[in-house]
Amino acid sequence: MKPLSDQDLLLYFTKFKKEIKPRDHTYLFTSYANCFSGKEAVKTLTSLFNNLSMEDAIQLGNQMIERKLFIHVTHESSQLLNKRYEFYRFTNFRRCSKRLSIMNVTQFTSSLDASYQKVIQDEYNNKGRVGDIRILLDDVYLSSQNNNQTATGGAISTANAVTSNSAVLSRSSSFFSSACVQSFLNDDIALVNNQTNETDTSSPDQQQNASSISLFGKKISVPLKIRKNSQPSHQNSPPMSGSFDNPNLLKKSPRGNNSPFTGFSSELSPHHKSSSAEDLYGRKVRLNEYVDVNSLGVGSPLKSIATSSADDSSPLQDTPSPQNESSVVSSSPRRHGMIARTTSQDFELKRNLEDMDLDFDKFANIDEVLKHPKACAILTKFAFDEYAEESIYFWKDLKAYKKESRIDCKLDMAIKIFDTYVNPDGSLALNITKKQIVECRRKYLNADDDCFDDIQKEVKIILNDLLDRLRLGIQQQKTNQINMLNSKSSLIPSSTSNLKMSRSDESIAFVQ
Amino acid sequence: MGNIVVSPHDKEGQHHMMATPTSNNPNGGSAATAKNKSEITVLLLGAGESGKSTLFKQVQFFHGVGITHDQERIELIEIVRLNVLENAKNLVAATQHLNIPIEQPENRETAKLIINSLNTNDLEDPSWSKRLYSLWKDAGIQKAYENREKFQLYDSTEYLFENLDRICSDKYVPTVVDVIRTRTKTIGITDMKFDVGDGKQLRLVDVGGQRNERRKWIHFFNTVDAVVFLTSLSEFDLNLYEDNGYWRVKESLRVFNEVVNNALFYKVPFVLLFNKRDLFEKKIATKSFSKYFSGFNEAEEKNPVACIEYMTKLFLNEITEHPLDTVSVKTLSAIDHDNSKQVFEEVKQFIMTQQHRE
Numbered sequence: 001m002k003p004l005s006d007q008d009l010l011l012y013f014t015k016f017k018k019e020i021k022p023r024d025h026t027y028l029f030t031s032y033a034n035c036f037s038g039k040e041a042v043k044t045l046t047s048l049f050n051n052l053s054m055e056d057a058i059q060l061g062n063q064m065i066e067r068k069l070f071i072h073v074t075h076e077s078s079q080l081l082n083k084r085y086e087f088y089r090f091t092n093f094r095r096c097s098k099r100l101s102i103m104n105v106t107q108f109t110s111s112l113d114a115s116y117q118k119v120i121q122d123e124y125n126n127k128g129r130v131g132d133i134r135i136l137l138d139d140v141y142l143s144s145q146n147n148n149q150t151a152t153g154g155a156i157s158t159a160n161a162v163t164s165n166s167a168v169l170s171r172s173s174s175f176f177s178s179a180c181v182q183s184f185l186n187d188d189i190a191l192v193n194n195q196t197n198e199t200d201t202s203s204p205d206q207q208q209n210a211s212s213i214s215l216f217g218k219k220i221s222v223p224l225k226i227r228k229n230s231q232p233s234h235q236n237s238p239p240m241s242g243s244f245d246n247p248n249l250l251k252k253s254p255r256g257n258n259s260p261f262t263g264f265s266s267e268l269s270p271h272h273k274s275s276s277a278e279d280l281y282g283r284k285v286r287l288n289e290y291v292d293v294n295s296l297g298v299g300s301p302l303k304s305i306a307t308s309s310a311d312d313s314s315p316l317q318d319t320p321s322p323q324n325e326s327s328v329v330s331s332s333p334r335r336h337g338m339i340a341r342t343t344s345q346d347f348e349l350k351r352n353l354e355d356m357d358l359d360f361d362k363f364a365n366i367d368e369v370l371k372h373p374k375a376c377a378i379l380t381k382f383a384f385d386e387y388a389e390e391s392i393y394f395w396k397d398l399k400a401y402k403k404e405s406r407i408d409c410k411l412d413m414a415i416k417i418f419d420t421y422v423n424p425d426g427s428l429a430l431n432i433t434k435k436q437i438v439e440c441r442r443k444y445l446n447a448d449d450d451c452f453d454d455i456q457k458e459v460k461i462i463l464n465d466l467l468d469r470l471r472l473g474i475q476q477q478k479t480n481q482i483n484m485l486n487s488k489s490s491l492i493p494s495s496t497s498n499l500k501m502s503r504s505d506e507s508i509a510f511v512q
Numbered sequence: 513m514g515n516i517v518v519s520p521h522d523k524e525g526q527h528h529m530m531a532t533p534t535s536n537n538p539n540g541g542s543a544a545t546a547k548n549k550s551e552i553t554v555l556l557l558g559a560g561e562s563g564k565s566t567l568f569k570q571v572q573f574f575h576g577v578g579i580t581h582d583q584e585r586i587e588l589i590e591i592v593r594l595n596v597l598e599n600a601k602n603l604v605a606a607t608q609h610l611n612i613p614i615e616q617p618e619n620r621e622t623a624k625l626i627i628n629s630l631n632t633n634d635l636e637d638p639s640w641s642k643r644l645y646s647l648w649k650d651a652g653i654q655k656a657y658e659n660r661e662k663f664q665l666y667d668s669t670e671y672l673f674e675n676l677d678r679i680c681s682d683k684y685v686p687t688v689v690d691v692i693r694t695r696t697k698t699i700g701i702t703d704m705k706f707d708v709g710d711g712k713q714l715r716l717v718d719v720g721g722q723r724n725e726r727r728k729w730i731h732f733f734n735t736v737d738a739v740v741f742l743t744s745l746s747e748f749d750l751n752l753y754e755d756n757g758y759w760r761v762k763e764s765l766r767v768f769n770e771v772v773n774n775a776l777f778y779k780v781p782f783v784l785l786f787n788k789r790d791l792f793e794k795k796i797a798t799k800s801f802s803k804y805f806s807g808f809n810e811a812e813e814k815n816p817v818a819c820i821e822y823m824t825k826l827f828l829n830e831i832t833e834h835p836l837d838t839v840s841v842k843t844l845s846a847i848d849h850d851n852s853k854q855v856f857e858e859v860k861q862f863i864m865t866q867q868h869r870e
Binding site for chain 2: 383386387388389391424429430431432433434435461462464465466468469471472475476
């Protein structure tokens, strides 16, 4: 039997869960509450789907176990064993369903929500399946997916038909009875899980339903919101901030103009502009810019990109939007061409070079660099220029991931990290071995803190190497440039052409 | 919307991402080449661990850039020591993996320390030199080393362990040879420029060779004036770093095929360098070459020239599109300074004459 998609598996599981009756089992003087034996499970599976052979049934069960839909009571086996005295129990369904279908749930839009809510509510009133809303939702969602959303309407109409047929009384009573049963079986953990937060369903009235659904609605919207909030803190990390929509912008724009060294060349532009207007004012502005830049704690040479794009807007602007930057790429070189440089600018340059050097000598190791916002920004820019940005992004995302405490967000992040960095087809695949990937694939869905630890070690080595390269590069560039500045005093074009590293060539080409 | 609606967009976005560098570069790149034809961009390509960075470092060195100064090499102590540790760890792990016990009990203690707690700063202590050396000389480790094709190990292991007494001291400054023999996985793309006379500048671009790194190559494909493709001769018994279980030669051939038959390179001079000749000659003395190549005459397997000829044929067979007269094949031993200098001069000459012909 081939591996099923989450959606399909969930369908099977829904049926399976409805069919099988967990109860208390005793074996070797130990009783296990609310579980079912492996034999029962296999029997149920084969009888439910009559085209299933025994082996297929076991494999299907194994897939469910793999997704932790149900587990062995004593965690002794990760396989479904066709035996009388191997017991399994259902896990907390809310968590598993998150695990399974998180992508779909988080991607629900508000417009769809309304219709779904209606369907759910109807179905819910009709059958009183409190805890299974999630399954139901996935059912409905799946059907709508298959039939290109026309089925949604169908589902609603059928649901409506059912509701109109069955009397209001009957549904409330059926619901009530289930609640009664539940109160009798106090030790029934699985049912409690099923019934989720709203277990105190002693008053099964309409309001209660509404509240549970609205609560559910909140649950859906939460991950979306979080993603939005996390955007600013992730500016440099495209994958997590959901800017996947147009990665080309992200890829392209910062590249043109942002090695720490080109920073200088573009930085000149505002000065030129102001000095051509009125000197005094211009200088003032520039000073302010520097103060702001430094107090911001972002590398001043790098900062220059922001300042150059922020001629008219405030220099405090943290990172310019991609569009802004791309416009700078094209416009700044032209400005260079127009304006002659003064010695004071040379001085600024020199100061900046020394400043940068200071920054990197005081850091003992890569951790400190990454903690320091300014140094980290420089390193990121450098990595970007060297086409090695994925390691830093991974590091940042992993840090955010480890801080995250909500299980659903965490899982969401784990999936994203895996898809972007670990998966060899990901947009920012890391340079790691297949063994590490396989290892990681095995455990990332558990969303544990340590599931990316091996890769993190590898990435740390990479980052160390990158830092060494940056240090060497800075040293070389610095000596080159200081020599250059000392030896010559005029024309920009020749000097700017030396102010570059690798990828800035494109923008420099215009100058020449 | 549900994922049905989003996923096509995502895909489109990815396509865009693949497309942008190529569509972006002509603006910057071709303008650059048109304006300053004085710059020749040479790409160093090849699969992982084929010696691209080694050659790059050699070229850097004999052009007096980078590692020439003591000051700059001091920065690299960490990397050399990390190499030693990595090698030691890999060897110890291999002894467990291959079920070859380390024989001396004190060496076993050392091995435990290496796996668990040792870091590069500890290597400043000269006592480690002795301990690591005795571990290296342990019969178990040596046996594992003989079977090194079964796991991942750097080529410079032997060199590093033989030089432990220098490396494990607080006054250690890496020599140029040390730096050249250390292995670092290149991430991303680095480049270097130097003058080659006639007012021309040669820009040498070094890239990473592992699978995920190869997708970054495309950023440079449009602006390239010559390609140097490196492949390791001594990899015939090895498997890939990124996928242990995939034969390196197969991967090299695949990458070579992709690169050489790329439409962007039709008019570009192409140099195929067979690297690590020194290692190769050592290796075929002890290992069977014909075991890995069914079409190879077994009687000739101890003759390096015949083996290299065979490999050359194997690679040239991959060329389907590229005109053969602009392809040059050379052998190289990148860790040998004189040899790499000579070969690089030849390569440079070849590229320059090809440029002239255009």
